[in-house]
Amino acid sequence: MSHSPLIASLSRHKLTVCLLVLQVALTCAIVCNVASIIGHRMAQMRLPSGVAENELALIESISVDETANQLARHDADLAALRAMPGVSMVAAVDALPFSGNNWSNGIALVPNGPALTTATAYNGTQDAMHVLGMHLVAGRLFLPEEYIPLDAAHDWSGINHVPSTIVTRALAAKLFPGQEPLGKVIYPGDGPVRIVGVVDHLLRPTLDESEGSDYSTLFPMLPDTADVTYVMRTAPQDRERVLKQAQKVLAGLDSNRVLRRPQSFTQMREDYFRRDRTMITLLLSAALSLLLVTAAGIAGLASFWVQQRRRSIGIRRAVGATRRDILRYFQTENGVIVGAGVVLGVVLAYALNMLLMQHYALQRLPWLYVPVGGLALCLLGQLAVLGPAMRASGVPPVVATRG
Amino acid sequence: MLGYYATTAISSLRRSKALAVLMVLVIGLGIGASMTMITIFHVLSGDPLPGRSDQLYAPVIDPRPLARDHSEPAEPDGNFTWPDAMNLLHAQRADRQAVMAGGAVPVRPQQSGELPFYETGRYVTADFFGMFKVPFATGSAWRSEDDESHARIVVLNSELNRKLFGNTPSIGRTVRLKNADFRVVGVLDDWRPQPQFYAQLNGRVFGKTDQFFLPLQTAQDLNLDFNGRMSCWDSGGRTSEHCAWLQFWVQLDSTAKAEAYRQFLGSYWREQQAHGRMPRPAHAHLFGLMDWLTRQHAIPDDLRLQLSLSLGFLAVCMINVVGLLLATFLRRGGEISVRRALGARRWDIFLQLGVESCVIGLAGGLLGLGIACLGLWSVRQRPDGYAQLAQMDASMLFGTFVLALVASVVAGLLPAWRACRIPPALQLKTQ
Numbered sequence: 001m002s003h004s005p006l007i008a009s010l011s012r013h014k015l016t017v018c019l020l021v022l023q024v025a026l027t028c029a030i031v032c033n034v035a036s037i038i039g040h041r042m043a044q045m046r047l048p049s050g051v052a053e054n055e056l057a058l059i060e061s062i063s064v065d066e067t068a069n070q071l072a073r074h075d076a077d078l079a080a081l082r083a084m085p086g087v088s089m090v091a092a093v094d095a096l097p098f099s100g101n102n103w104s105n106g107i108a109l110v111p112n113g114p115a116l117t118t119a120t121a122y123n124g125t126q127d128a129m130h131v132l133g134m135h136l137v138a139g140r141l142f143l144p145e146e147y148i149p150l151d152a153a154h155d156w157s158g159i160n161h162v163p164s165t166i167v168t169r170a171l172a173a174k175l176f177p178g179q180e181p182l183g184k185v186i187y188p189g190d191g192p193v194r195i196v197g198v199v200d201h202l203l204r205p206t207l208d209e210s211e212g213s214d215y216s217t218l219f220p221m222l223p224d225t226a227d228v229t230y231v232m233r234t235a236p237q238d239r240e241r242v243l244k245q246a247q248k249v250l251a252g253l254d255s256n257r258v259l260r261r262p263q264s265f266t267q268m269r270e271d272y273f274r275r276d277r278t279m280i281t282l283l284l285s286a287a288l289s290l291l292l293v294t295a296a297g298i299a300g301l302a303s304f305w306v307q308q309r310r311r312s313i314g315i316r317r318a319v320g321a322t323r324r325d326i327l328r329y330f331q332t333e334n335g336v337i338v339g340a341g342v343v344l345g346v347v348l349a350y351a352l353n354m355l356l357m358q359h360y361a362l363q364r365l366p367w368l369y370v371p372v373g374g375l376a377l378c379l380l381g382q383l384a385v386l387g388p389a390m391r392a393s394g395v396p397p398v399v400a401t402r403g
Numbered sequence: 404m405l406g407y408y409a410t411t412a413i414s415s416l417r418r419s420k421a422l423a424v425l426m427v428l429v430i431g432l433g434i435g436a437s438m439t440m441i442t443i444f445h446v447l448s449g450d451p452l453p454g455r456s457d458q459l460y461a462p463v464i465d466p467r468p469l470a471r472d473h474s475e476p477a478e479p480d481g482n483f484t485w486p487d488a489m490n491l492l493h494a495q496r497a498d499r500q501a502v503m504a505g506g507a508v509p510v511r512p513q514q515s516g517e518l519p520f521y522e523t524g525r526y527v528t529a530d531f532f533g534m535f536k537v538p539f540a541t542g543s544a545w546r547s548e549d550d551e552s553h554a555r556i557v558v559l560n561s562e563l564n565r566k567l568f569g570n571t572p573s574i575g576r577t578v579r580l581k582n583a584d585f586r587v588v589g590v591l592d593d594w595r596p597q598p599q600f601y602a603q604l605n606g607r608v609f610g611k612t613d614q615f616f617l618p619l620q621t622a623q624d625l626n627l628d629f630n631g632r633m634s635c636w637d638s639g640g641r642t643s644e645h646c647a648w649l650q651f652w653v654q655l656d657s658t659a660k661a662e663a664y665r666q667f668l669g670s671y672w673r674e675q676q677a678h679g680r681m682p683r684p685a686h687a688h689l690f691g692l693m694d695w696l697t698r699q700h701a702i703p704d705d706l707r708l709q710l711s712l713s714l715g716f717l718a719v720c721m722i723n724v725v726g727l728l729l730a731t732f733l734r735r736g737g738e739i740s741v742r743r744a745l746g747a748r749r750w751d752i753f754l755q756l757g758v759e760s761c762v763i764g765l766a767g768g769l770l771g772l773g774i775a776c777l778g779l780w781s782v783r784q785r786p787d788g789y790a791q792l793a794q795m796d797a798s799m800l801f802g803t804f805v806l807a808l809v810a811s812v813v814a815g816l817l818p819a820w821r822a823c824r825i826p827p828a829l830q831l832k833t834q
Contacts, residue, residue, distance in 0.1 A: 019726040064581060160638070189638065227628070257519065258520060293716075294723065296425055300730070307734075360708055
């Protein structure tokens with residue numbers, strides 16, 4: 001089938017065609033970028049935290065009396081919580097992934113040297129790694145004699161004396177690329193700390209856009225702050241009950257404290273990503289409305305053109321064009337217009353991405369989104385034109401003979 | 404004549420009902436989405452301290468060591484170290500100046516038997532209240548002598564005051580915060596500036612209020628807990644010169660004074676460099692309050708992205724409507740030719756078609772208003788602090804209609820111009 005009448009007819013509607021191309025291009029550019037933002041957010045939400053998320057119940061206890069021996073208090077609390085039915089293990093920790101309070105240290109490789117990066121310090125009682133269900137992929141756990149107090153009363157000076165640390169795989173790779181991290185010495189504080197183990201993942205309490213979301217160090221330091229989080233390992237269905245009971249048990253032991261945020265780890269994670277979920281819903285509905293509007297525009301204009309050209313369709317049918325030819329004609333026409341829009345849209349998509357990267361610290365548009373977005377728009381165009389094109393192919397040749 | 408055009412517009416829209424409905428829907432969606440976001444922006448970028456904000460400045464000096472890490476932000480976050488904040492406070496070079504930090508403490512109710520609860524507030528120096536024109540319901544602020552003597556006094560915001568004392572007068576009474584007793588010297592008249600501009604800005608500053616204020620030096624004395632972002636690059640603790648965590652604000656009554664203060668900051672910085680501190684190139688900044696809010700992205704990035712997206716959506720919607728209008732108008736080429744042949748000027752045709760696009764625009768605007776109200780309602784259901792501020796006001800209501808009309812007139816211009824250029828005779832011949 002010759003395409004020259006198609007081009008000739010398009011050139012008679014230059015302005016309308018240009019508008020349609022522009023609309024498709026803008027839609028393509030916006031939808032590609034929106035899809036990439038959604039993809040990035042979803043990826044963030046799916047990051048493995050490194051702990052046994054479904055089995056953890058958490059409660060934060062803040063003792064008002066700071067003069068008390070906090071270590072002894074935590075021990076008493078832990079013993080009481082351990083005795084609760086349904087609780088298999090308990091530990092006291094100072095922070096958790098998604099908990100928000102982040103204690104980061106610059107990590108140097110020589111004393112007083114420049115920090116290569118920063119990493120979160122996680123501290124807890126001896127069972128903490130078991131309770132949290134972390135995966136040690138190399139080395140060993142901390143030895144009982146390695147534990148020292150965090151010494152929060154003296155500016156957390158435990159960090160200057162702690163002998164050993166367990167780091168995440170990501171941090172090990174950052175500090176010692178291509179080398180065996182076990183046995184290496186790092187300087188998170190004033191003194192040398194030996195890496196004795198590596199865990200697969202442990203996300204930081206707050207995530208950021210940079211690659212360092214998994215840079216964590218674990219230290220054998222006992223939290224001796226008034227503010228501590230108790231982690232209870234329990235069966236998923238028991239979490240609610242355990243949390244209620246834990247509040248009673250803790251308040252009964254010492255009423256001069258604030259109990260905050262009794263929640264499961266799952267809840268904490270959901271709360272952390274609540275804004276992202278809102279944003280994803282919003283972006284999705286925006287992208288869908290855009291596609292819908294564009295599809296409606298294409299269908300509207302196509303049905304218009306069909307009406308306008310009823311006579312010429314009739315003439316073409318009368319001189320031998322089949323219904324299929326007519327259908328093809330409109331489909332090809334749509335393909336040409338939408339295709340041109342998509343080509344322009346690809347350029348616009350990258351331009352828009354550059355603009356967004358400048359203003360919103362967004363990541364580069366992964367190339368895969370562009371062909372997929374373009375293809376989706378072409379399909380959408382074909383779908384939108386199908387109805388009008390079918391109607392066109394139904395125009396009988398006899399129309400040609402009528403005024 | 405316009406009335407006649409309006410009638411013909413409606414009757415011609417009736418003829419192609421589906422298309423008219425489609426155009427109204429598309430305009431309504433575009434206007435509704437963008438007006439939702441514009442309204443939120445309008446509300447959030449308001450002045451937290453009208454009448455005072457242009458005299459308030461946030462000084463910025465960068466105390467950090469030279470960058471060691473690419474991930475570190477290049478821009479300083481405006482936080483001060485304890486020694487710098489105290490030096491500048493005691494230098495008294497501004498009309499008023501105050502140092503402050505966020506705090507969170509357990510509050511113990513006086514009634515026995517009630518469990519302690521956590522409350523967030525601020526540790527500040529005396530000028531804080533005068534500088535920000537904080538409204539007092541009863542009592543008054545403390546004086547800088549109280550700062551120096553580490554007095555155990557507290558100013559309560561109305562909500563915490565009600566929670567602790569009900570409706571009984573509270574001035575002179577005692578509140579136990581953590582382990583120390585504080586005497587209430589003032590109660591605020593429900594002070595909640597939006598955003599909480601003086602705090603560390605992190606995109607979540609809307610909806611927050613401080614419930615207590617107590618002297619910073621006292622809080623340091625008692626080692627009360629700091630609440631916020633503290634970055635340290637060396638040991639020494641929070642009063643050392645290696646930890647930035649305090650906010651410092653100054654009031655400067657004229658631009659000349661602001662300029663002088665900027666000079667002073669620069670000289671302070673160079674002086675510190677002479678002592679081997681602050682290795683980064685000296686470049687002291689002094690930001691006005693509104694400028695500071697913009698620079699620190701007080702409005703969350705997600706919202707700005709949503710605004711851009713909604714405007715992009717509006718653009719696509721309008722291009723769509725231009726295309727559809729163009730098709731409608733050109734289809735009526737015959738009718739237009741006849742009118743032209745009967746003596747209508749181009750201007751008449753243009754006006755008639757313009758009125759038609761206005762009718763569509765108005766209908767779209769009405770629909771858009773409904774959608775915007777629905778959108779704002781859904782925003783109010785969000786858990787974010789700014790959510791409750793998302794309310795349509797009179798100016799935005801008016802703005803919606805203006806936007807709808809302007810958009811549809813602009814959208815109608817091109818098609819109307821194209822259609823009124825249809826020559827009278829030629830078109831008749833081809834019929």
